[in-house]
Amino acid sequence: MRLPGTPTLASLFDGKLILSLSGNPYAALANFDIYFYQAISVLTANPESEPEKKTAILASDYEKVNKMRRLVRAKYEDGKVSLPANNHVSSVIGNMTECNCYLDLPAQSHIKKGDKVQLLMMKK
Structure with a gap:
């Protein structure tokens, strides 16, 4: 799975x-949420640990429109997802307090209001 914050290493x-994460705060957080819980799921044979x-x-x-797959911080509520953060750069995490999921955008995707999109829920 290719995610933001390359380089990332698990060993x-x-x-x-051991998870070696990107130095950018948001990329490190997103990669931790995804890779840590997937690894725990495999290591404990518990699929419920995987991100929803x-x-x-x-x-x-x-x-x-992004060249690579991207996880955009977002807020899911009642079947809809919004982008409460105006700033989506990796060095900013203060706006994460309003978010509860990642909008999972494939490479080269263009989305608009009303489109069906895929989400990865954050662990709380």
């Missing part, structure tokens, strides 16, 4: 999981 040392996936209707436009 085992003496039976312990949902489909929702986009409540606002997102103009940017």
Whole structure:
């Protein structure tokens, strides 16, 4: 799975999981949420640990078309997802307090209000 924040590395040392994450705060947080819980799911044979996936209707436009897959911070509520954060750069995490999911955008995707989109829910 290719996510924001390359370089990211997962390894085992003496039976312990080591995640080496990107230096950008948002990329590190997003990668931790995704990779840590997937690794825990595999290591404990507990699929309930994996991030929950949902489909929702986009409540606002997102103009940017990305070259690579992107996880955009968002807020899911009642079957709709909105983008409460105006700033989506990796160095900013203060606006994460309003978010509860990642909008999972495939490479080269263009989405607009009313489109069905895929989400990865944040663990709380």
